[in-house]
Amino acid sequence: MSSNVKERMIQRVACELKAGMKVNLGIGLPTQVINYIPKDLPVCLHSENGISGVGHILPYDEADRNLIDAGGGYVSRIPGTAFFDSAVSFAMVRRGRLDLTILGAFQIAQNGDLANWIIPGLFTPGAGGAIELAQKTQRVIIMTTHQDKHGRSKIVKECTLPLTASGCVNRIYTDMAVLDICAQGLVLKEIAQGLNVQDVIDATDAPLQIPTDNLPTF
Amino acid sequence: MIDKSISIKEAVAHIPDGAVIAIGGFGVPGTPFCLINELVRQGQKELVLIKNDANEVNMGIDHLLQNGQVKKLITSHIGLNQNAVKMMNDNILEIEFSAQGILAERLRTAGAGLDGFLTDVGVDTKLSEGKAIIEFQGKKCLIEQPLKADFAFVHAHRADPFGNLIYAGTAQNFNPLMAMAADYVIAEVEETVCMGDLVPETIHTPGPFVDQLVILDELTEEYNVVQR
Numbered sequence: 495m496s497s498n499v500k501e502r503m504i505q506r507v508a509c510e511l512k513a514g515m516k517v518n519l520g521i522g523l524p525t526q527v528i529n530y531i532p533k534d535l536p537v538c539l540h541s542e543n544g545i546s547g548v549g550h551i552l553p554y555d556e557a558d559r560n561l562i563d564a565g566g567g568y569v570s571r572i573p574g575t576a577f578f579d580s581a582v583s584f585a586m587v588r589r590g591r592l593d594l595t596i597l598g599a600f601q602i603a604q605n606g607d608l609a610n611w612i613i614p615g616l617f618t619p620g621a622g623g624a625i626e627l628a629q630k631t632q633r634v635i636i637m638t639t640h641q642d643k644h645g646r647s648k649i650v651k652e653c654t655l656p657l658t659a660s661g662c663v664n665r666i667y668t669d670m671a672v673l674d675i676c677a678q679g680l681v682l683k684e685i686a687q688g689l690n691v692q693d694v695i696d697a698t699d700a701p702l703q704i705p706t707d708n709l710p711t712f
Numbered sequence: 713m714i715d716k717s718i719s720i721k722e723a724v725a726h727i728p729d730g731a732v733i734a735i736g737g738f739g740v741p742g743t744p745f746c747l748i749n750e751l752v753r754q755g756q757k758e759l760v761l762i763k764n765d766a767n768e769v770n771m772g773i774d775h776l777l778q779n780g781q782v783k784k785l786i787t788s789h790i791g792l793n794q795n796a797v798k799m800m801n802d803n804i805l806e807i808e809f810s811a812q813g814i815l816a817e818r819l820r821t822a823g824a825g826l827d828g829f830l831t832d833v834g835v836d837t838k839l840s841e842g843k844a845i846i847e848f849q850g851k852k853c854l855i856e857q858p859l860k861a862d863f864a865f866v867h868a869h870r871a872d873p874f875g876n877l878i879y880a881g882t883a884q885n886f887n888p889l890m891a892m893a894a895d896y897v898i899a900e901v902e903e904t905v906c907m908g909d910l911v912p913e914t915i916h917t918p919g920p921f922v923d924q925l926v927i928l929d930e931l932t933e934e935y936n937v938v939q940r
Binding site for chain 2: 541542543544545554557558559560561562563564566568571577578579580581583584585587588612618619620621622623624625626629630656657658659660
């Protein structure tokens, strides 16, 4: 993924955040969305380790040793920040108080099944908070490369990897396209600059519904 | 009210081989590094640890793992400690994974004197393997068991001599839950105040949950900001 397309993808995902939302950003690419949220947009970021109202990432010389996000980044407090224990943090998640979570993925199936926590024999660190976030957040969006490093589609008819949660994904943002998961399957919504519909179809291991009108680009 | 302060050596000497120890912390914040290091020094064996994560290589409970003192780790995520991942893959260390909030809630359930709870979290995943599943109010639910410990190690920012505890920032995390879930709770604290000098409304862990208090003279460098 070129840094140019990555930046456009992150910028596009940042448009998902609306005033008043409570949002959890997953570790890795999703965390970078924080840099593209307009400063005056009143959103409340949550992190699993027990904080709502997460501020920006701090350089090491300004960091507070007792103030991190779940990915281990040193973050700041902002007016309105709250700290709480891990049971309260996940009560907030399971109770459905989070409007949006942005997660990474290994595989997403056409019915919204998500696999993002285990590759048997290769990657087995444990689920952390991924299962509850995927299963219980109001809107789950995925941010990922369209294909894995071997060129295999991450978007599939059926997940072959162990599931994180079934039928949980609402929308997928990749370096190639934006796809919605609807009752009838995957719908192509937007396309990356410089690509055509056939490029996306060829790179995807699941049937896509293609709207007849012109697709927006990002 | 009594003064629960004790030396770190005496506090940790209570722990026998084979004990189940619940340890606070999520990453560096809230990890009781001094109590852990004293346990490494004393060398108790066959321990079962309950901790959200396995810290990082050469930090915190990784010292216990490397020293061969741990039989089993009950946790939610060990991805930042490649040594723990390797020990698991080499079958030297038994690991039991819980979803993070379920780990917290199992501890809270034990701490609240309850016998379990129902949840649909993880019902479609490998984490449901070996757990009883029931149909309840039209939904498939797992029966999650309480998670109890013999001892807890917690790290607090401030305490009074009775062991009322206040945590700083995100160092709260699993600490209050570990304290509630254990039969015998040892808290290390950065500073103590006189009885009556904590604002009662601001106390996170009430003193009745705490058995012994270890006042730290100085913080080792493990407590500092980690520059990766």
